[in-house]
Amino acid sequence: MKKKTVFICENCGYQSIGHLGRCPECNSWHSLKETIVDEKKGTTSIRTSIEKKPIKRLQDVVSTNSDRIVTNINEFNRVMGGGIVKDSITILSAKPGAGKSTLLLQVANDLAKMDYKVLYASGEESESQIKNRADRIIEKIHPKVWVMSDNNMNNVLGTIEEIDPDLIIIDSIQTFTLEEFPSSRAGSPTQTMECANALVEIAKKQDRPRAIILIGQMTKEDEIAGVRALEHLVDAVLIIEGESGEELRTLLTTKNRYGSTGEMGFFYITDKGMISIDNPSEYFMTAREGDGTMPGSAITVVREGTRPIILEIESLVSDSFTPYPSRIGECLKREQLNTLVSIIEQRGGIRFYDKNVVIKTTGGIKLKEQASNLAVLMSIISSVKNKGISNDTVFISDVGLTGELKRVPSLESRIRELDRMGFRYVYVAPNSGKGIKTSNLKIIELETLKDVIKNVFD
Template identity: 85%
Template sequence: MKKRIIYRCENCGYQSSGHLGRCPECSAWNSIKETLMEDKKETSKSKIKAERKPIKRLQEVATTNSHRIVTSINEFNRVMGGGIVKDSITILSAKPGAGKSTLLLQVANDLANMNYKVLYASGEESESQIKSRADRIIEKINDDVWVISDNSMDNVLGIINEVDPDLIIIDSIQTFTLDEFPSSRAGSPTQTMECANALVEVAKNIDRPRAIILVGQMTKEDEIAGVRALEHLVDAVLIIEGESGEELRTLLTTKNRYGSTGEMGFFYITDKGMISIDNPSEYFMTSREGNKVMPGNAITVVREGTRPIILEIESLVSDSFTPYPSRIGECLKREQLNTLVSIIEQRGGMKFYDKNVVIKTTGGIKLKEQASNLAVLMSIISSVKSVGIPNDTVFIADVGLTGELKRVPSLETRLRELDRMGFKKAYVAPHSGKGIKTNNLKIIELETLRDVIRSIFN
């Protein structure tokens, strides 16, 4: 075989015949390295003939329902679409310290308790480090959890044939190498993709299907390290979100061939591991005794994935002694908060030129949809007036620049969640609640922000 030198970008895999200081594909500096490649001789067509599979009509193709492995971690099952598909390959990514390894160790031991065999392969931590974490978060480690600390994917594939596990966890895929590609280092596009392809063959084996979960390192840009092809290769992409120092963790799916993309699960992280929040509507509200109300508090319903979640919004309005009052939104963008304050000033008849406005949500969840805008406005107004809003009252509507209330999607699902939780009143946009039947929830349709202010504060 002839050998030749090429120059490959370690970041994106771009190839060039000459050295470049900056990669023209991903714009990374000093990422192009010299690589020795072997040109394989072309095989004559007479020696090798491609085996062509018979063509079929789509309606003739047989379908099968993939078997799912259901854990006892409800929020994890929800994000996965009901459990782990038996012949699937999933990648989980997050910032360092977010809880990736912790969650997967819990999943591993949970499935081992259900008589599944699990192999945990780590290229980053030693076996003693993995055992120390397991002792901290798991009360009793099951005998069917196997662990190996090795950077060689060839060795891991051999162990898979020896142990015959049902679930394989690779932590992390960027740390493993195949001996077939000695010129590429661990974490390079070539090694990452070839290791992933080898694992796909293991997972999709018709005679012995297995579930595989890969841990993917995350870049400073909050993206999975390596080429984008890795995300296209796998069946599901999961991301753990959460600020350092806060206990709330959100498990989000950005791709799922066997479930809903965008589904979210909630956990809070403790010294004992990741705890599933099975009823988020209770977690994201403050429990108050009796009918006690607090100024600056309003309740709405947001949708995270396919699920409605009742959410409490808090605001604080204070006097400002500077030329430029503060606008702080821990749960929404500053531009959106400025827009909402302007709507109150123009359509609600209040002035905020000398007022600081701070907004946050109970539990720290982000406000990503417009359905919460009316609740944000009413929370601010309640703080200004120092008058609390009844705890059984909810606001579900967008508010336009004209001050008019706007419809929101999936209103019926949100209202039924409120009815289930025992709320009494829901303020919505006009003509949006017709035909929706509830047991104890009263649906109030109003046209403008001023109408809602008059109804709440007389």
């Protein structure tokens, strides 16, 4: 068969008939590599023939969305939309050391206890390395978990046919190669996409559906390594976030065909693995004895995915001996913090020209929505006044530049979470709490920031 030479970018998959020093698609230097391909067959398919499938009416198609594999790891189930769909393919990515392999080993052993067969294939680690990690985080390894260390995808596909697993874990997809593409190295766009395509065919077989989870390497730009088409190919994309020196880990879905995109699950990582935080509202508040009041502390309710979470915001205001006071916000952007401090100065009548302001959240959650702004302001005011706010009081409102309280979305679900947790008072914007029934929670509607300050402290 006639051969031809093309130059393919290792970063984005761009093809050129001639060598270029810089890829015109992704602007990477020296990334185009010479590749010999079949002129007729091309480089993007391993199929030798196309099997025509019968056409169906949409109303006659049997949905498998409810046919899920449910683990005993509640936060993982939540992010997956209620469990792992049996004919789905998911990719999980994170920075090195975030806990990707740890979490999936726990998932594998958990499902093996439920009589599911699991294959864990690694192209990065040896079998003994995987066993050492499993011994550390799993009390008793189940015999229905198989492991193989081989970066040859053809061998993996053969093993799948041999042991017939229900769940297949690939660690990581960028390290595997198919023999049909000898001129492309592991991690290249061609190898990554073709290996993923072969696994999709395995997962989507109607007579034997299988769930597949791919571990994807992450670049320095915090993106999944390889072409963007890989994310479009899979059914769900999961990201583990968290600083290496902290124990909190957040599992986030940026795409989910079988659940809610943006759903979040929380874990803390220990020597024994990833521990699911089943009640985040308790985890993200400080348990204090007595009346629980502490200057600089205020409570709000944020929404992470579809779930309301009660969150404590802490502030520290101190005297500044420099011409430019510090504004440090570990949980929000500095520009937003400066805006909120300006609102306090102009609408609350408190001056900060000689004050440093530092703000953070318990647990390190980022403040991504405006509903927490009133709580941030009250936390700062509590600190500068050195007066604590009762720990049964919560603030849910945006605050405009005029000092007026603004309505926020999904207020009813936030208030129901407060009512469930036994809080007594919640401050909201005017006309936003009407019609919301509570057991013991009192909804206080006020118009301006000044009204809230007066009501809370006077």
